Amino acid sequence: MATESSAIVIDGKSVAKQIREEIAVEIARMREATGIVPGLAVILVGDRKDSATYVRNKKKACDGVGINSFEVNLPGDTTEQEVLNSITKFNEDPSVHGILVQLPLPKHMNEEKILNAVGIEKDVDGFHPLNIGRLAMRGREPLFVPCTPKGCIELLHRYGIQIKGKKAVVIGRSNIVGMPAALLLQREDATVTIVHSRTNNPEDIIRDADIIISAVGQANMVRGSWIKPGAVIIDVGINPVEDPESPRGYRLVGDVCYEEVVKVASAVTPVPGGVGPMTIAMLLSNTLSSAKRMHNFN
Amino acid sequence: MATESSAIVIDGKSVAKQIREEIAVEIARMREATGIVPGLAVILVGDRKDSATYVRNKKKACDGVGINSFEVNLPGDTTEQEVLNSITKFNEDPSVHGILVQLPLPKHMNEEKILNAVGIEKDVDGFHPLNIGRLAMRGREPLFVPCTPKGCIELLHRYGIQIKGKKAVVIGRSNIVGMPAALLLQREDATVTIVHSRTNNPEDIIRDADIIISAVGQANMVRGSWIKPGAVIIDVGINPVEDPESPRGYRLVGDVCYEEVVKVASAVTPVPGGVGPMTIAMLLSNTLSSAKRMHNFN
Known part of the structure; x- marks a missing residue:
């Protein structure tokens, strides 16, 4: 059946699988060498x-x-x-x-x-304030970047989506996703705005964005009418909503009303199968980087 | 002579003097008690x-x-x-x-x-990444806040300017002013955008702001036409421009074209005499706080 949808569906599950394969190759190489x-x-x-x-x-x-x-x-x-x-x-x-x-x-x-x-040298979650401070500062490098926001940026990279010079809006300012995601976008030369619970008329700000990362945990909050045509949407939310037709009685949806935004955006992550699988892949990546760094293996 | 200007001139020199007096009283109290x-x-x-x-x-x-x-x-x-x-x-x-x-x-x-x-407990400049990390994180408290951005926020407080729920734009993303100023505004529940050298059409973003903190070091860059009527402007820039009439051959101006914005904004800091005097006042304040903390004196 034909649909109106035009957005590319960003396949986090498949990207995460590819990353895990790359990591497995690196780990084998390291094991053999050292x-x-x-x-x-x-x-x-x-x-x-x-x-x-x-x-x-x-x-x-x-x-x-x-x-x-x-x-x-x-x-x-x-x-x-x-x-x-x-x-x-x-x-x-x-x-x-x-x-x-x-x-x-x-x-x-x-x-x-x-x-x-x-x-700090084993903080693969990247939540230590020293890591967050380095992430915020120009010319400093964190030892680790928190896994979920790192996964969001990795998806943009792997889909060839330009970040530099773009307007980005991060919805939500949690320590584990929203705030570090904003710092990462900033490091890549986006112009970043963080929208949060105290923001007036968030839709007016979101409507201006080329890239949207949503991490608030509110089912279907971001509507199709909030999106600039052609925007790229990374949906970190994983929210259960009642669904009598599902065997469990509920299903998982994102912060973004997928059925609506898929008609407006140029690319969007689904829930599930978008950002979710990337988080664990980035945790594996951080663990590998840590081992390489500790043993001076490149 | 009557002028068209309507903005309140935020008198950093006088606020800084008042803060220094308050600090002197506290120091005398501490010395007497301890x-x-x-x-x-x-x-x-x-x-x-x-x-x-x-x-x-x-x-x-x-x-x-x-x-x-x-x-x-x-x-x-x-x-x-x-x-x-x-x-x-x-x-x-x-x-x-x-x-x-x-x-x-x-x-x-x-x-x-x-x-x-x-x-870290003597870092009165507040530049240590651990301090910056805590500044960025919700529910964490930095030991010290960098002096210049702290001075900007203090000016807003002392003039009773509401930050919560307002749109704020920080121009410039330096480690010592722009970035920590954005984090401070964020902590006070503003909706914050950082504009920088890679931002396209910065004037369109700035024109949307209720509060503007400029820290780029470009003389008279921000024009009157970039400002929303009634906005509040904190100008951190201190830029020398040639002035044959001045005995030194130059005078100091801000990042903001003062003569233009004073007709549009509701409040603006002059240069000199705005943010400048606040930086040292905040350094004294941080030093006093540090001594109080080390000696458990309230």
């Missing part, structure tokens, strides 16, 4: 089902490319000190090149304190 | 006349409010190690609460390495 295998340690506290699923998917992805994975599961009522002890152990372990603390942590823990304990 | 006097150390390398003038002005400002000032002058051909030694000495000296390395450094020195050597 005997060293990159290692990623994941610390999971509590028994949230979604967190357990994310951790399992990360482990599977590590296996797929040849990264050793290490896992610590601590009960939800564990002390902060026990979490810090696990981090210290991994900080000191030379076979670990990346450490990831699965968020959210139980409420009784100080997230800032725990994340700051991860050695 | 016997402790805040101390600021300045390291000057080489014999640039402008740098020597800045350092002299800082010393004078310290004297004026009761801050002890310490100064090290090193020759232009000194080694990086000697500069680092001076920093270490001040890092360890409990009578020093703020350390400032006067920029620019001679070309043979690694500025990043030297600035990073300043202890």
